[in-house]
Amino acid sequence: MSAVAAGSPSRPSLRKRLSARGLDATTLLVLPGIVVTLALFVYPFLYGVVDSLVPKQGPWFANYLKFFSEPFQYDTIFATLWLALPVTIINVLVAIPIAFRVRLMRRQRLLTTILVLPVTLGTVLVADGLLNYLGPRGWFNRTLMFLDLIDHPIRLTNNYWGVFASLIITGFPFAFLLTLSYVTGIDPAIEQAAATLGAKARQRFTRIFLPLLAPGLIVTFCLAFVQAFSVFPSAILLGAPSGPTRVIAIAAYQAAFEQYDHSMGAAIAIIMGLVQLVVILAVLSLRQVFYRGPAAGGKG
Amino acid sequence: MDFAENALAGTGKSSQSGRLELIDVRRVFGNYNALDGINLAVEPGEFIALLGPSGCGKSTALNCIAGLLELTGGEIRLAGKRIDELQPEARGFGMVFQNYALFPHLSVRKNVGFGLSMQGVPGAESAKRISDALALVRLQGQEGKLPGQLSGGQQQRVAIARAIVIHPPLVLMDEPLSNLDAKLRLEMRAEIRGIHDQIGSTTIYVTHDQDEALSLADRIVVMREGRIRQIGTPQDLYDRPNHPDVADFMGFRTRIPGKLVSVSGNRASVDAGGVRLEAVAPGHVSVGDRVLVSIRPEDLVAVDEGEGLKATVNSIEYRGRAFFGLATGPDGSELFFRADRTYPRGASIVLRPLAERTLLFKEKA
Amino acid sequence: MIRDNGLASRLWRFAIWAIVALFVLNLLGVILAVVVNSLSTRWLGTWLPLGWTTHWYVDAWREFQLTPVLIVTFEIVFAVVVISGLVGVTTAYALARRDFPGKRLMVLIFLLPLLLPPLTYGIPLATVLYRLGVGGTFWGVVLANLVPAVPFVVLVMIPFIEQIDPRIEQAARVFGASTTSLFVRILLPLLLPGMLAALLLVLVRTLAMFELTFLTAGPTSQTLVVSLYYAVFASGVRASQSIDAMAVVYMVTTLFWLVIALQFVNPTQIVARSRQQTANP
Numbered sequence: 001m002s003a004v005a006a007g008s009p010s011r012p013s014l015r016k017r018l019s020a021r022g023l024d025a026t027t028l029l030v031l032p033g034i035v036v037t038l039a040l041f042v043y044p045f046l047y048g049v050v051d052s053l054v055p056k057q058g059p060w061f062a063n064y065l066k067f068f069s070e071p072f073q074y075d076t077i078f079a080t081l082w083l084a085l086p087v088t089i090i091n092v093l094v095a096i097p098i099a100f101r102v103r104l105m106r107r108q109r110l111l112t113t114i115l116v117l118p119v120t121l122g123t124v125l126v127a128d129g130l131l132n133y134l135g136p137r138g139w140f141n142r143t144l145m146f147l148d149l150i151d152h153p154i155r156l157t158n159n160y161w162g163v164f165a166s167l168i169i170t171g172f173p174f175a176f177l178l179t180l181s182y183v184t185g186i187d188p189a190i191e192q193a194a195a196t197l198g199a200k201a202r203q204r205f206t207r208i209f210l211p212l213l214a215p216g217l218i219v220t221f222c223l224a225f226v227q228a229f230s231v232f233p234s235a236i237l238l239g240a241p242s243g244p245t246r247v248i249a250i251a252a253y254q255a256a257f258e259q260y261d262h263s264m265g266a267a268i269a270i271i272m273g274l275v276q277l278v279v280i281l282a283v284l285s286l287r288q289v290f291y292r293g294p295a296a297g298g299k300g
Numbered sequence: 301m302d303f304a305e306n307a308l309a310g311t312g313k314s315s316q317s318g319r320l321e322l323i324d325v326r327r328v329f330g331n332y333n334a335l336d337g338i339n340l341a342v343e344p345g346e347f348i349a350l351l352g353p354s355g356c357g358k359s360t361a362l363n364c365i366a367g368l369l370e371l372t373g374g375e376i377r378l379a380g381k382r383i384d385e386l387q388p389e390a391r392g393f394g395m396v397f398q399n400y401a402l403f404p405h406l407s408v409r410k411n412v413g414f415g416l417s418m419q420g421v422p423g424a425e426s427a428k429r430i431s432d433a434l435a436l437v438r439l440q441g442q443e444g445k446l447p448g449q450l451s452g453g454q455q456q457r458v459a460i461a462r463a464i465v466i467h468p469p470l471v472l473m474d475e476p477l478s479n480l481d482a483k484l485r486l487e488m489r490a491e492i493r494g495i496h497d498q499i500g501s502t503t504i505y506v507t508h509d510q511d512e513a514l515s516l517a518d519r520i521v522v523m524r525e526g527r528i529r530q531i532g533t534p535q536d537l538y539d540r541p542n543h544p545d546v547a548d549f550m551g552f553r554t555r556i557p558g559k560l561v562s563v564s565g566n567r568a569s570v571d572a573g574g575v576r577l578e579a580v581a582p583g584h585v586s587v588g589d590r591v592l593v594s595i596r597p598e599d600l601v602a603v604d605e606g607e608g609l610k611a612t613v614n615s616i617e618y619r620g621r622a623f624f625g626l627a628t629g630p631d632g633s634e635l636f637f638r639a640d641r642t643y644p645r646g647a648s649i650v651l652r653p654l655a656e657r658t659l660l661f662k663e664k665a
Numbered sequence: 666m667i668r669d670n671g672l673a674s675r676l677w678r679f680a681i682w683a684i685v686a687l688f689v690l691n692l693l694g695v696i697l698a699v700v701v702n703s704l705s706t707r708w709l710g711t712w713l714p715l716g717w718t719t720h721w722y723v724d725a726w727r728e729f730q731l732t733p734v735l736i737v738t739f740e741i742v743f744a745v746v747v748i749s750g751l752v753g754v755t756t757a758y759a760l761a762r763r764d765f766p767g768k769r770l771m772v773l774i775f776l777l778p779l780l781l782p783p784l785t786y787g788i789p790l791a792t793v794l795y796r797l798g799v800g801g802t803f804w805g806v807v808l809a810n811l812v813p814a815v816p817f818v819v820l821v822m823i824p825f826i827e828q829i830d831p832r833i834e835q836a837a838r839v840f841g842a843s844t845t846s847l848f849v850r851i852l853l854p855l856l857l858p859g860m861l862a863a864l865l866l867v868l869v870r871t872l873a874m875f876e877l878t879f880l881t882a883g884p885t886s887q888t889l890v891v892s893l894y895y896a897v898f899a900s901g902v903r904a905s906q907s908i909d910a911m912a913v914v915y916m917v918t919t920l921f922w923l924v925i926a927l928q929f930v931n932p933t934q935i936v937a938r939s940r941q942q943t944a945n946p
Contacts (some may be wrong), residue, residue, distance in 0.1 A: 027763045030771065033756025033819055040812045041778050041786060048789025101681045110718070112932035114689055117696070119936060120923050121916060122873040124894045129695035130914050131897070132702055132905070137710045139694050169692060175934040189401035192368050192666070195388040196395040197415035197466065199668060207414075211405045230782030233875055237897050249784050254883065257880070262792040269788040273781065370667050387667050 030281035052267035063267035073268075076248040077275055083160070083235075084228035084248065087167040091175040092221050099179040100209075108167075112180070115173035126169050127237040131157055134165060163245045166230050175224045182216030183209075218287050222280045228277050247274045318379020320365070320470060320502065325384075325585070326373030327360050334360040336526035337374070342504065347496050349517035350506045351549065356507045357526040359474055365504065366472050367391050378469065389418070394463030394501075395472040399479060400455045402447035407442040408434070408458050415466035433465035436495060453484045464499055471496070473505045477512065489516060510549050514538065522546045535638050542582075544592050544661045552594035552659060553636040556609075556629070560589045560660070568660055573631055575609050575645050578655035582662075590663040595636075597624055599654040602639035608652040613643045627651065699916070703909035725910035728903060729892055735918070738888040741803065741878075742871045743811045750864050752811075753818025754856065761826035762820065772823075775816040779794035783813065783876040791880040801883030809877040815872065818863045858929065859935045865926035866935060872919050 008080060018024065055062040067073045118126055132286055134140050134156040141153040156162055186209065194204045232249040239245025255263025303391055320342040329333040335357045342348050350358040363369040365376060367388030376384040385390055394415075403411050407489060412433055416426040434440055437457035447455055456476060476492070477485045495515050496503045506637035507513050513520045514534040521527045522537065522545075529543045530536075541547040544555065558572035570593055577593055602625070609629060616639065617624030623639040627649060637651050703721055705714030725731065734750045760768065778786065790809055791800060799805040837851045878888050885894075893915050926935075 024763070027759050027765050029755040029759035032752040033775070033815055034771065036752055036815050037774055037778070040790065040808055042774065044790040044793040045786055047793050048786075051789060051792065072754045096686055097677075097681050098752040099768065101678065101685075109932070111685070111689075114692065115926065116923070116927075116932040116935055117920075118692060119868055120873055121696075121919060122875055122890060124875050124890050124897065125699075125912055125915060126695065128447070128893065128897045128908065129699045131900075132909070133691075139668055139698060139712075140691070142712065159928045169695065171754045172688065174936055177933045181933045181936075187399065187401060189397045189399060190403060192366075192388070193395065193397055193401040193462075194403070194414065195666060196366055196393055196472075197462070198389045198392065198418035199414070200387075200389055201419065201674070208403060226780065226782055230784050230876075232784055233879075233894055237894070252784065252788055253880075256788050262788075264523070266792065269785050276785075277781075367667050385667070387669060 018221070024119075043115065044293040047269060048266040050246075051263050052270050055263050055267075056261055057259065063264050064271070066264070067268060069269060073251055076246055076251045079244060080229055080231070080249075081279075083163055083167065083231060083245065084225055087164060087171055087228050088175075088221060088225040091168065091172045091224055092179070092217065094218070095172065095176040096181040096213075098176060099183045100205075102180060103183050108180075112177060115176060118170045119173050119177070120245075123166060123170055123231070124235045124237070126166050127234040130162060130166055130169070130238055132233075134162060157238055160244050162165055163231060163235050166234035166238050167231060171224055171228055174227065175220055178220045179213075182220070185216075186212055189291050215287055218283055222283055225279060226276055229279075230272070248275070249289075321377040321506075322361070322365070322374070323377065324374035325361070325364060325371055325376060326567045327357075327364055327369060333526045335364065337615045338526075338528060340521060340528065340531070342502055344502055345500055347493070347503045347505065347516060347518045349513035349520045350504065350523060351508070351510060351513040351520050352523035352529075353508055353549075356523040358508075360525050360526075361523070362472050362504060362506050365470070366393055366395050392466065392468055393407065393470045393472055394458075394466055394468035396459045396463050396474065396476045400447075400459040400476075402455055402458055402462070404447055406446075406449070407443065408439065408445050408447070409427045411447065411458055412465050415462065419466065423634055429465050430461075433461040436464070436498070437461045437491075452480055453488065453516055456480065456488060460495065464495065464501070467499075468501060471501050471503045473503065475506055477507075477509075485512075491506065492516065510551075522549060541594075541659065544594060547594040547659055547661070551596050553597055554595045554600055554634070554637075556593040556595075556633060557663065558591055560585055560587050560591050562587060567655065570660065572609070573629075577609075577653060577658065579653070579658040579660040580656060584660055585660065587660050592661045593653075593665050594659045594661065595653045597636040598622075598638050599657040600635065600637040600651050601654070602627075602637050602643065602649045602651055604649065606650055606652075608650040609635065611637075611649055611651050612649045613645055613649055616642055616644065618642070696916070699909045699912050702906055703913045705906060707717045708906075721904070721906040721910040722914075724904070725907045725914070728907060729896060729911050731889075731911065733885075734887060734889055734892050735914075737803070737886060738872070738918075741806050741810070741886070742868055742890055744807045744874045745814050745871045746864050746868050748807070749811055749814035749818050750860060751868055753815050753863070754822055754860060756815070757819045757822035762831065772820075773809060775819050775946060776818050778813045779820065783874070784880075786812065787880045789876050790877075800881055801886065803886045805881045805883075806878050806888070809881040810871050810874055810935055812877065813874070814871060817867055821863040821866070822856075822859055824835045825863075826856065830854050844861055862926070862929040865922060865929060869922050869926055869935075872922065889918065 011043060012020075015024075041253045045295075047124065051064055053060045058065070105111070132138050136155065137154040140156065141150070144150045145153070156165065190208060190212075191204055194208045199207065230249055231247055232253070235241060235245045235250060239247075241250055248268065252265050252268035255268055256262050320340075322338050322340040325335055325338040326333070336362055338357075340348075350361060352358045360369060364371055364384070367386060367390075369385075371384050374384075375382055403414065406414065409430055412430045413426055416429060421429070430443075431440070434443065437453060439457050439461065442450065442454065447458065450458065456479075459476070463473075473492070475602050477488055480488060489512060492505075505513075505516060514537075517534060519531060519533055520537050521531050522541075522543075524545050530541065530546045532540075536547060538550055541550050541552070544552075548555075556572045558570040558576070558577065560568060561571050561576075562569045563581050563585070566581050568579050568585070570577045570579060570591055572593060579593055611627035611629050614626045616623050616629055623642055625639060625643070627637055627638055628633045629635055635651055637649075639649075643649060701714065702708055703725075704717050704719065706716035706718050708714035760772065787809065790812065794800040794805045794808065799808065833855070834847060834851060837847050844849065872888070873890060874888075875890050875894060879891050879894065882888065884892050889911075893911055895910075896903065896911055900908055
């Protein structure tokens with residue numbers, strides 16, 4: 001056996017050996033995709049990392065030092081978190097009971113179609129709409145006054161609450177649709193089984209659904225948080241971009257495109273990515289606690 | 301077997317339950333009658349099979365009994381008390397689902413113990429009942445595994461243990477064997493009946509497989525289009541189906557239309573396109589009626605010539621002991637027959653039904 | 666399941682539907698406010714405007730030069746769709762059909778641009794593009810938009826291709842199909858529904874993609890959504906009705922394609938596609 005393997009005449013060709021490892025002409029079809037991603041995503045990303053370490057002046061860490069020594073800059077982290085965290089928590093927490101109700105609906109399509117509107121229309125349009133809708137003479141304030149809930153219009157635009165509202169309008173449908181897809185992924189027979197075994201609605205939720213859903217909810221939270229944390233156009237259009245809604249994205253944009261310091265811009269973009277990463281890792285570490293397999297039940 | 305008896309001693313007989321009654325039970329989906337007035341009484345300890353093709357309403361009926369579906373009419377009573385308005389969790393029945401519906405995040409032990417913990421059974425008793433139930437389904441040593449780590453047959457056993465550990469007055473099974481391969485299916489079939497006999501609970505078993513129903517059940521309920529076609533013991537149904545649909549299900553594959561010409565005693569004579577056929581006479585037919593003659597392949601025997609149905613051989617195959625084939629009658633009807641030797645395709649044969657095993661049904665107007 | 670008609674359960678159900686109704690009402694209010702304003706002569710401090718007119722659309726069309734903007738928008742969007750379709754489908758085919766060392770890493774790299782917010786990688790990307798001299802040009806915008814579009818097509822197409830039985834292709838080979846006719850007569854018809862869905866979604870996403878286009882577009886390569894941003898940003902310069910007329914034009918273009926896309930995909934899929942991959946990469 002070993003003699004045969006050692007003999008070079010019977011050694012399979014390079015092509016055959018490669019294809020035995022899954023590399024053949026078909027595999028080469030990945031190349032265009034890889035080239036595009038490497039050239040347009042990986043390379044610029046690494047370029048940005050290096051760029052951020054080559055500041056206009058000062059030592060290699062000067063950009064980072066500058067960011068963390070100026071309250072005007074590092075406060076953006078807290079301003080962004082102060083928007084993103086409450087919004088994400090509200091969006092995900094409200095999405096759960098609603099997804100549970102909607103899963104029982106026979107005609108979900110109309111509701112899901114309405115909810116997909118703000119996700120597809122995007123933040124710019126929602127910001128434009130909210131400027132009018134939440135404005136002092138908009139329908140929202142008029143309705144509250146009509147219902148005698150307030151005496152005179154409350155200010156909801158060009159401040160924190162405008163951005164907050166825009167993140168709810170675009171973020172809630174996102175969190176809801178994701179949660180819904182997780183909830184409907186659970187085999188209804190599993191709930192029925194729990195019911196026939198004597199579990200009441202609350203027990204079915206806490207003992208069966210919640211543990212099965214937890215990994216999905218954590219992913220939903222992460223994705224919704226990342227979206228809210230990178231809030232940009234609505235923070236400018238609807239918020240107070242030089243005040244309480246000067247979010248980190250604005251800081252990065254201003255550094256790169258208004259002060260033409262692309263090195264600083266890259267540094268802030270990287271800090272932004274790192275803060276997101278820290279929050280996501282903290283949330284994902286919760287995931288270890290829960291069951292992580294399929295939620296569809298046995299083979300069937 | 302004594303080890304199973306040990307297990308039984310621990311599990312204990314189910315709480316003695318009364319009879320289950322379905323009274324004119326109806327269920328409508330939109331404008332489709334899934335259950336169109338079901339009446340059925342099940343005695344304590346009985347093993348009942350609901351048999352029928354898919355869409356006949358058998359699973360709907362089971363779900364109504366379990367409380368997973370609301371009735372649109374009628375009532376369900378257990379030991380005389382109405383239960384159809386109770387939530388499923390208040391009924392205390394054990395149910396085995398088609399795809400088992402095990403809790404994927406809970407170990408085998410916790411799956412089986414789920415119902416007990418819902419009832420607040422104390423830890424020590426609960427642990428004992430769980431191990432007894434697992435012994436009964438022969439799953440000791442797998443307690444710590446998650447359902448995803450078990451084979452289909454083992455998952456099935458967990459599902460059964462989970463349903464019986466709560467000592468339910470009624471065990472409901474929804475095609476529990478349909479996801480298993482043929483060999484395992486035969487094995488589990490025997491075990492399901494064994495477990496039923498040991499715990500002595502009432503079982504309602506939904507299936508579309510007549511073999512399963514015939515071999516398992518004390519009584520079979522044949523359903524079609526939301527209605528009960530026939531209720532009877534396996535022998536009743538096998539020998540005396542009272543409806544062509546039921547006969548079809550029980551293997552009477554050949555159906556020949558004809559006209560009843562005479563009845564004498566329990567023997568009827570039918571004119572089927574010029575051929576005279578003898579059959580068992582049912583009570584409710586009279587001379588001149590349009591009727592349907594139903595015959596099993598093994599009771600329609602091929603001979604070379606003589607009296608009988610003239611037919612042309614279409615196909616024939618050897619099935620050990622005898623040949624079975626399909627022939628075409630002069631009017632194009634399909635005739636499933638038995639033969640002692642093989643015939644070439646296209647050969648002319650004569651088919652003779654065994655009169656005492658040939659059935660007659662009145663055709664609907 | 667038999668409905669629990671206890672009081673607490675009813676209240677709970679009512680509360681949930683009330684929240685849903687409130688959200689939908691506000692959402693529709695926001696959208697409707699834009700539409701109503703774009704059609705109003707004057708609308709200040711009343712429920713409905715004083716009078717109705719369509720002349721803001723004519724104004725907006727002229728002021729914001731919507732003809733060239735729309736042309737550029739569609740050129741960019743279709744370039745992105747075609748390129749990401751060609752690149753994405755071939756890549757997805759290889760990833761779905763072959764198992765090779767490094768495949769998991771590759772899938773992960775395709776996942777990242779979909780999970781990261783565009784601004785994080787958009788700033789260094791824009792810097793690189795401006796360095797190379799394509800920043801601010803038509804192709805700069807197209808290249809930037811390819812970053813999320815190609816992975817999106819790849820990840821949508823992988824499960825779609827996986828569910829096509831490879832034996833169909835083998836059968837075609839056995840019956841003597843050449844590579845070309847295998848592709849044209851077997852694969853393409855089978856892939857078409859999936860490709861259509863993926864590409865329509867890319868189209869809608871690119872139309873609405875603000876950040877990347879904003880960072881890389883020059884004056885002649887702005888898409889509609891970026892023009893809208895500048896118009897809202899400089900509001901006060903133009904009449905608000907005119908800006909809202911432009912917003913309606915943007916809405917109609919996006920929704921037109923969304924409605925077509927929804928013929929092929931479920932609304933939940935628009936959001937949930939990338940997460941299915943996240944759950945088990």
